[in-house]
Amino acid sequence: MSDTSQTSSWSYASAPENTDHIVLKEQYDLFINGEFIKPDSKKYFKSINPATGEVIASISEANKKDVDLAVASARKAFTSWSKIEPKERAKYIFRIARMIQERAKEFAIIESIDGGKPIRESRDVDIPLAASHFFYYAGWADKLEYAFPNKNPKPLGVAGQIIPWNFPLLMAAWKIAPAIACGNTVVLKPAETTSLTALKLAEVIQESGLPKGVVNIVTGAGKTGSEIVNHPDLDKIAFTGSTQVGKLIQNSIVGTQKKSTLELGGKGANIIFEDAAIDQAVEGIINAIFFNQGHVCCAGSRLFVQESVAEIVIDKLKDRMSSLIVGDPLDKNTDIGAINSKEQLDTINKYIKVGREEGGEIYQPTCNLPSNGNWCPPTLFLNVSQSHTIVQEEIFGPVLAIQTFRTIDEVIEKANNTPFGLSAGVWTEKGAKIFKLTQELNAGVVWANTYNKFDSTSPFGGYKESGFGREGGLHGLIAYLNVE
Amino acid sequence: MSFPDLSKIPAIDKLGVEERVSRFCKRSIKNAAKKHGLHLALSMIDLTTLEGKDTEEKVKRLCYKAGHLHGSLEGLPNVAAVCVYPNFVRVAKKELEGSGINVASVSTAFPSGQSTLEVKLSDTKFAVEEGADEVDMVISRGKFLSGEYNFVYDEIATVKEVCGKAHLKVILETGELDTLDNVRKASDIAMYAGADFIKTSTGKISPASTMPVTFVMLNAIKDYYKATGIKIGMKPAGGISTAKIALQYLVMLKETLGNDWMNKDLFRFGASSLANDVLMQLEKQESGIYQSVDYFSKD
Amino acid sequence: MERLDVLKTYKIFIGGKFPRTESGRYFKVEDNNGKLLANMCLSSRKDFRNAVVEARKAQKSWQSASALNKGQILYRVAEMLEGRKSQFIAELMMTGLSKQKAKEEVEQSIDRLIYYAGWSDKFQQIFSSVNPVASHHFNFSVLEPMGVVSVISSNESALLGLVSTIVPIIVGGNTCIVLSSENNPMVSISFAEVLNTSDLPHGVVNILTGKRKELIHHFASHMDVNAVSYCGEHDEEIQELEKVSVENLKRVRINRGTNWNEDKSQSPYYIERFQETKTIWHPNEV
Incomplete structure (x- = not known):
């Protein structure tokens, strides 16, 4: 018996949603x-x-x-x-x-x-x-x-x-x-x-x-x-x-x-402590910034990782980013779709350019982007600080700015150091720390050990x-x- | 290898795990990808019979099935192994000679693991001497739950020594471990003690393998690989009875550990009825016609 | 020889201290007969700026003081005011109130303090919620103070208006900077003395005297102020306040034509108006 399955790598075939039944007027x-x-x-x-x-x-x-x-x-x-x-x-x-x-x-x-x-x-x-x-x-x-x-x-x-x-x-x-x-x-x-x-x-x-x-x-x-x-x-x-x-x-x-x-707008701080459930936190980072191409006012666009786990988290984050599928929004396997408009794509690209110019270290996984349409791969920036433009301004795209921190007070101060106050995320397995952080963060919605969750019964809005x-x-x- | 630093083992958030798993289950696997995936799944199956009522005849039939999955389909792979009790290793070995299909044997007072170390070691030694290529041992869950992690570790390490060249799969019996945090901890202990594979379940306890449990174990394998450079295999067992579920596991495997793990050397399904469902799906892929179980041999 | 009265020097109240205005300017307050009652500090934008610094400094720890503690401090304020009732009545009478009116105003102010002292550990329960989301999360909403609030206090109701506006603000954990009644500022400084002897942490309430016209813009424009409360009906003032507040999206709360004597002028909604709603999610599966 021949056996090819052992050698060649497995990839998903495209699985586009059927649009035959959709009727749109001209x-x-x-x-x-x-x-x-x-x-x-x-x-x-x-x-x-x-x-x-x-x-x-x-x-x-x-x-x-x-x-x-x-x-x-x-x-x-x-x-x-x-x-x-x-x-x-x-x-x-x-x-x-x-x-x-x-x-x-x-x-x-x-x-x-x-x-x-x-x-x-x-x-x-x-x-x-x-x-x-x-x-x-x-x-x-x-x-x-x-x-x-x-x-x-x-x-x-x-x-x-x-x-x-x-x-x-x-x-x-x-x-x-x-x-x-x-x-x-x-x-x-x-x-x-x-x-x-x-x-x-x-x-x-x-x-x-x-x-x-x-x-x-x-x-x-x-x-x-x-x-x-x-x-x-x-x-x-x-x-x-x-x-x-x-x-x-x-x-x-x-x-x-x-x-x-x-x-x-917002510039949500997503805070990962060393005692977090790290793999779920990494997934939380992904959901926080790449959900809906990052076109989310409450996106977790500022990531703060405690120094002791920064290397691991960033490594895992990069791994996870490389498994994200960017492309046809109608494909059921697509994770990141198209940027909503040419203008928005220009805005995002402008910020990516500024990020580079200001000395940020960029990472984008290799992904095959379609030739037509508006696309932006998932992007993260390392080596940035509170004074960088991409840390301060809302980009509204799949671009994450990563900083590290050492102490609780330090990260609270940095997280609140913004004119925005819509959302924040906290990742730790220690209950007291969750309550401390959720109390101290100036944001209308705080997700603890989760992110970007919405519900009709749950009040949403900013400080x-x-x-x-x-x-x-x-x-x-x-x-x-x-x-x- | 040495005892792992338990304080460094990351916590597990169950809801987060479940959310991630639900994403795997939403991947749509169609056409060529489906066929490829199903072939892959077949090649990873440890065709298993672990019944009190097993006989040599039953084991022989299973071995025949392992090498002759379904005549009407071209280019099917073999399953990876046949998994039996130690007393059937010799007969299975003989039946499978030259097929490339391994013989796996459970051991260490499977499934409960309630016996003395001496008995467990002689059980293992017997299986290996009979020709088992792979040994599926169980951990002492009672000891684990009472916090005697060193005991569990030492037991695995000792069994590993006895295995010699045979590959050691360590069954955590996750259905008895209560929490995903425990699953993670047991995974680390098993890997650091010398497991070649970690395996979810005996199939005798419900729940057997679940995707969240397997996901936690895959992450443990990933962290272990990052820390040591050693690739440990994964074997979910029990509860994986349909092609659809098998494909979801493969999606999870691919997106967690990547293509390096997408082969029978590093991933197995412990299952008895999965093979037929996969074959039915393959037949449907070929013919476009939905199939009936009556057309697929049960052994 | 008749004893010569010792006249009181009215200063302003910033960070628990009574400095003179840094501007060195003053304005006269006279009684109905045109007799000089006091030279009041004509506070400047710099006094305001200094007060904001003190209010910001005090805010966090005041917010984190226990609700019980806040309630007891406000109750203590009421006690101190009760003890100095006659002084306040006299002071209000100097500026034209009848004895009966003055007495009513002071007594109502004391009662209002007690009313809000009682709310300190209750209003949260009225406005908080546990939200039954459709996923496996525990989800709840709580109130949090907005932070630093600037207050343009009632011109007409010098004591009761002042108490009625600032007490619901501070009982909710905010700190504030108040511009007192322009017509009748003396009593506000005396009230500051009451506050200062009542265990209220320094900087929680800061009181300036001066002219609305000069200060209103700064009360609304300061970027480190989170909300502004206004008492009055002056359309132009309100419009300016609203316009300038847009810059940092200050929350603007207008008390137009509120009669502070009425019972409906006190309610937990006066506290809630200076609170943000914060919603918290956490998984509830293990």
Whole structure:
């Protein structure tokens, strides 16, 4: 008998998700007052598949008139939506959750085509979490007085919501679900590079029978966003995105009665102590920085390793990086997909260049990157310190900056030495150390012996320049309520 | 070799292990990769019979099966070894002569290991003298759980001496070790005491091999290799009954220890029914038709 | 011969000390008849800067003091105020309050101190949560103080307004820098004396006297201040405060037209407004 299996090395064949059943229109209109309508601007822009550079569909560019119309429809809908029986309100939202689950695969595939994230993540993380967010907040609709006893909670009115491109459907869910559960109506703008799943969600909302105008989805870029932010008839602005834009938004609503919540940037510290479960910590580092190509506001982009285990951890980290598969987002075996846009790739490459110029020691495993599309291999930098640009600024890509430390006080000081305060990670098997660190780290979310976990019941949001307000859980309700 | 520094053994976080394992299970293995993987799996099987009711006839049939897996499929590899009780080593050895298939024997008062060192050593000595190429010993779990790590270490080291040229696989019986931290500790003790392979289970205790347990042991092997330059083999045993599970183990092996370990010298499946399921899957790959167990010989 | 009164020199309160303003400037406070009551320190941005340094220095250890301890210290403040009630009543009367009003204001201030002293080891339980996540993790959310808070205190309610704004801030583990009532600043400095004899660690509360117009910008712009609390209805001031606070995304809390005499002007939500929510995850499988 011949026996080849002993000698040649084994590799996975490509396993692309079947996309035959996905139906996308060539052109997408605005979702206003329960209907898809052509934009007053008559302008459309192209949504590009970041993995191939191919055009997927044309998306409407909403102008001032379009936004006016959307806000007016939301305002009109608010009158009745805020007054219908809360338990009926709940049922609509439960129904949306269920319909997302029914069409989960379709959502996942479109999310990966449009945004470049690996199908494994859109299938296992984005879409299930989006559905569960609707499910969770649906249940709150008729229970709000238990969340705020004696405070007579009331909806705010109409909310303008602007979301980023890193978790397109999930962020839409984070924004829409609590808002409408509390009796508000919304005008939501997805990011211009990733509008498709929000528009698919509009289809679901239409099919669900949700009263017209409760959810309006207008597409466009920054200009459309600023029409929303500056619209005089909104009661609330909810934004997730960069700290820079968040400040601009906050600035422009000063002097108005608009409330705001901002989920902004981060530069999460991920801290590995010598007594950590080292192999799981290494996996935690991988999840912290390479999840969703590092396009994650709470990414663990600053790694602190205790000196006594630094060599081992870095060695294991490099090993693990070399087993990461970078490529076709639709391939079920892909670990790291495409960078969301050419612009973002340029930004990341700029930081990598700066990292090198400032003396950082770079490591990238060899990987075969496709020739078309936007790609960045998993990257780490050694020999950097707190004063290096790549340690201070949010890169929003698969780039990790590694520093070592000796003592607990030292690492706490360094971890907190940033204007951001969104997230942090701690790895140690010593209970007291976990409590000490989780207490001392100035961050809205602290993952101990895990990282990048999300749940609809778990409040998420930042300290300091990472923004204010919480999304998720009971704490996420107050952003959409007036209380006495 | 010397006793390992137990204070340096890293802790294990169970949830983290399970999360990593679930990633392995999500790898999609199709087409050529599947066929290649299944061939690889076949070549790594220790075809096993360890029953009280075993007879020479049963062992002979198993040996025949080992060399004649499935006539209708071209280019199939042999399994790696046949694994039997010591008293069947001689007959198995004879049946497998010239096939390239090894004979493995369990020893040291398998499966409980509850006996004196003398008995365990003579058990091993007998198996080796009968011609066993490989010896699968069990550790003293009772001693391990009561913290007598030196006892466990010494026992393995002594058995190793008796093995001579025969390869020593050390069964940790992870189903009795309670925690993954213990699995890791026992793995290190076994390797430092001279194991050529570490093995999860006897197959007599439930749970037998699981992916999390095997993953912890693979990591121990990796750390041992980094520390000493010595490559230790891994043998999950029991509970691996389908081709699908076997492929998931191979994914885990590849992504943890890399291609160097992807061969029968460093990885084995201890299994009795796995071979047939792999053959069924291969037949399906060839013909495109889903198969029935009735068309695959059971021995 | 009639005995000559010894007049009190009002200074400012920074880091547990009573320095004069580094600016050397002053402003007059007069009674309703135009009689000089005191020359108050006209605090400068440098006084504010110094106070921020002291507040920051004190913050961490104040935060980590036990809730019980914080409660007892605030209770002690109430005791000390009770003991000096007549002084405070007299001081409030000097600036025009009737005896009855002055007495009410002091007594309400004492009661409010006790109210929040009682919350010190309870508000966490109201606002914390264990979150039933769908994975094998123990997940909980707790409150943490924002850090250093600058406070533009009520102009009208010189003592009660001051107490009502700063006590919920500090009971939650923050430290603060307060600009006292501009119209009636004397009582705030006397209150500083009460604080300073009540075991309150130095720097937890810092009190400046001076002009809103000069200081408000700095209260909002200082990059080492985490939040700002404002009492009043002045739209331009509020707008400036909000605008300048954007630079480091200070949390801005406006008390517009709050009547501090009312019962609803005290609640644990006044504490919660100066807290961040921190959520912690940990695996719960072994």
